[in-house]
Amino acid sequence: MSEAGAGALQATSRRRRLAIDSPVVLKAIAGVLLLALWEGVVRAWAPAYVARPTGIARVFAAVITDPQFVAAAGATLGAVALGLTISLVAGTAVGFAMGRIAPVEWSLRYYVNSLFATPMVAILPLLALWFGYNGDTRLAVVVFASFFSIAINAADGARSVPAEFLEVARAFRARPLGMLFEVIVPASLPYLIAGLRLGAGRALVGAVVAEYFVSIPGLGYYILYNSRTFRHDEAFVGVLVLVTTGVGFEAITRWLTRRFLPWHRRT
Amino acid sequence: MRAATETKSERISASAEAQPRIRISRAGMRYDAAQVFRDIDLDIGNREVVAIIGPSGCGKTTLLRCIDGLLPLTSGELRLEGEPVRGPREGVAMVFQHFGLFPWKTVAQNVAYGLKLAGRGADAIAAKVAECIELVGLAGFEHYYPWQISGGMQQRCGLARALAVEPRVLLMDEPFGAVDAQTREILQFELLKIWEMRPTTMVFVTHSIEEAVLMGDRIVVLKGRPSTVHEVVEVDLPRPRERRTLTLPRFAQLREHVWSTLMAEALRAEYEVRK
Ligand SMILES: Nc1ncnc2c1ncn2[C@@H]1O[C@H](COP(=O)(O)OP(=O)(O)OP(=O)(O)O)[C@@H](O)[C@H]1O
Ligand SMILES: [Mg+2]
Numbered sequence: 001m002s003e004a005g006a007g008a009l010q011a012t013s014r015r016r017r018l019a020i021d022s023p024v025v026l027k028a029i030a031g032v033l034l035l036a037l038w039e040g041v042v043r044a045w046a047p048a049y050v051a052r053p054t055g056i057a058r059v060f061a062a063v064i065t066d067p068q069f070v071a072a073a074g075a076t077l078g079a080v081a082l083g084l085t086i087s088l089v090a091g092t093a094v095g096f097a098m099g100r101i102a103p104v105e106w107s108l109r110y111y112v113n114s115l116f117a118t119p120m121v122a123i124l125p126l127l128a129l130w131f132g133y134n135g136d137t138r139l140a141v142v143v144f145a146s147f148f149s150i151a152i153n154a155a156d157g158a159r160s161v162p163a164e165f166l167e168v169a170r171a172f173r174a175r176p177l178g179m180l181f182e183v184i185v186p187a188s189l190p191y192l193i194a195g196l197r198l199g200a201g202r203a204l205v206g207a208v209v210a211e212y213f214v215s216i217p218g219l220g221y222y223i224l225y226n227s228r229t230f231r232h233d234e235a236f237v238g239v240l241v242l243v244t245t246g247v248g249f250e251a252i253t254r255w256l257t258r259r260f261l262p263w264h265r266r267t
Numbered sequence: 268m269r270a271a272t273e274t275k276s277e278r279i280s281a282s283a284e285a286q287p288r289i290r291i292s293r294a295g296m297r298y299d300a301a302q303v304f305r306d307i308d309l310d311i312g313n314r315e316v317v318a319i320i321g322p323s324g325c326g327k328t329t330l331l332r333c334i335d336g337l338l339p340l341t342s343g344e345l346r347l348e349g350e351p352v353r354g355p356r357e358g359v360a361m362v363f364q365h366f367g368l369f370p371w372k373t374v375a376q377n378v379a380y381g382l383k384l385a386g387r388g389a390d391a392i393a394a395k396v397a398e399c400i401e402l403v404g405l406a407g408f409e410h411y412y413p414w415q416i417s418g419g420m421q422q423r424c425g426l427a428r429a430l431a432v433e434p435r436v437l438l439m440d441e442p443f444g445a446v447d448a449q450t451r452e453i454l455q456f457e458l459l460k461i462w463e464m465r466p467t468t469m470v471f472v473t474h475s476i477e478e479a480v481l482m483g484d485r486i487v488v489l490k491g492r493p494s495t496v497h498e499v500v501e502v503d504l505p506r507p508r509e510r511r512t513l514t515l516p517r518f519a520q521l522r523e524h525v526w527s528t529l530m531a532e533a534l535r536a537e538y539e540v541r542k
Contacts, residue, residue, distance in 0.1 A: 167367070170337055171335055172380060172381045173354075182369075
């Protein structure tokens with residue numbers, strides 16, 4: 001293709017980006033259409049209590065400033081944050097031990113994999129009996145839900161640290177702790193972030209399901225209670241907060257990746 | 268600080284005048300399955316450059332690892348400055364064929380790595396890092412990451428990292444094996460210049476006959492399976508070695524000599540039938 005031809009093509013594609021089929025515009029149009037469809041369907045056929053966009057918009061401000069709702073959201077998200085922190089620290093420690101120390105790997109691999117595959121919902125009744133019908137169960141479920149994905153990823157990361165890095169560290173006489181924090185941790189960071197991302201999603205689901213089951217104040221319970229009392233618009237605000245949290249986690253992991261792992265894609 | 272290190276290294280070289288910097292005696296090494304080399308005897312003097320050449324897989328990297336203390340010999344003995352080598356030692360630095368730069372560290376942070384591990388203070392590290400980066404021609408690239416710079420520049424960084432710890436022994440494992448031919452030539456002459464400025468004992472592993480002749484005071488040819496020292500070629504070319512050195516008739520003679528020694532082996536290996 002001639003240079004002039006390529007230039008012309010580029011110019012058209014730049015012009016088209018502002019046009020009606022640019023990604024941003026399409027996204028907005030699709031969103032509006034989906035909301036309109038939802039509103040229309042609910043108005044035409046559903047009972048009055050079913051959540052619809054205009055209803056949600058009407059109650060949104062009141063719900064979001066309601067102290068009870070704020071406390072509920074704080075309880076749930078606080079438990080998720082605490083549980084994730086516990087899982088991150090303990091899961092990384094266990095995962096690194098598995099990834100770098102063969103006997104630890106041989107002893108634990110099978111069980112960690114099995115527990116990772118165990119549906120967290122299935123053992124919820126057991127956890128509730130052990131930890132009581134209170135916030136402890138929610139925390140336990142969050143930890144259980146996120147620990148194993150973090151540990152498995154940390155193990156994979158620690159195992160796949162390139163031997164050449166370890167050799168360089170040894171040649172420069174790194175001590176074991178230096179080896180851990182200056183080589184193994186940074187080299188497995190991509191895996192740690194992947195594990196955290198997976199674990200965060202599971203933790204959020206775990207917290208909500210735990211609240212459904214043990215009926216303790218929180219976002220999940222708020223949603224359940226308002227659904228049962230036919231206040232679906234209010235319930236849906238709770239859902240929106242959960243969605244925002246999930247999307248927020250995604251944004252954080254993407255930011256972490258951009259900030260700390262610019263080297264990862266290129267090596 | 269500076270004076271202290273100077274007198275220390277002088278003391279070491281004075282007392283070591285009688286003994287070689289590195290003494291390898293009847294060294295043998297086997298991995299589980301295979302004997303890699305055996306019966307290697309080699310003394311390497313202070314400020315001597317020994318080039319090691321041999322076919323692929325003959326154990327050059329393994330030998331270098333043993334000298335660095337990364338791997339124990341399975342037989343024989345290896346002494347550095349009179350003391351048996353039992354692990355990586357202060358005063359020895361290695362430049363790797365694969366560069367071995369940490370991708371999450373910038374050029375400056377990579378160069379500082381050995382100094383940090385040696386427990387130097389922040390100011391001393393900053394000064395030394397700046398000096399070494401300047402020395403290898405990386406000034407201006409301190410804050411780049413390895414993936415942002417060319418292979419040649421990455422190896423300059425690897426060299427700076429090794430030089431930063433002021434090694435008395437530099438172990439070079441095919442340092443320019445992974446860069447293109449032009450860059451390789453540039454780096455060879457720059458390394459020679461740096462060596463003239465601060466001569467150290469250097470063990471230089473290479474696949475390139477020209478490079479071996481250009482760099483070495485002696486060339487050790489490894490051959491056989493398991494490999495042994497087949498021949499030690501004295502390189503009586505004058506120093507400083509420069510581009511001009513390549514045009515000396517003696518250079519061509521030595522190159523031909525090493526070539527015929529190596530190629531006879533390579534040809535035989537090429538036509539060898541596995542049993
Ligand atoms: N960790 C290891 N375990 C078992 N065998 C090994 C190991 N490392 C190397 N070897 C074998 O030992 C022999 C020597 O390897 P080495 O890397 O020292 O050769 P080399 O001379 O450096 O080769 P090249 O020129 O290709 O770099 C090879 O046959 C190799 O397969
Ligand atoms: Mg090698």
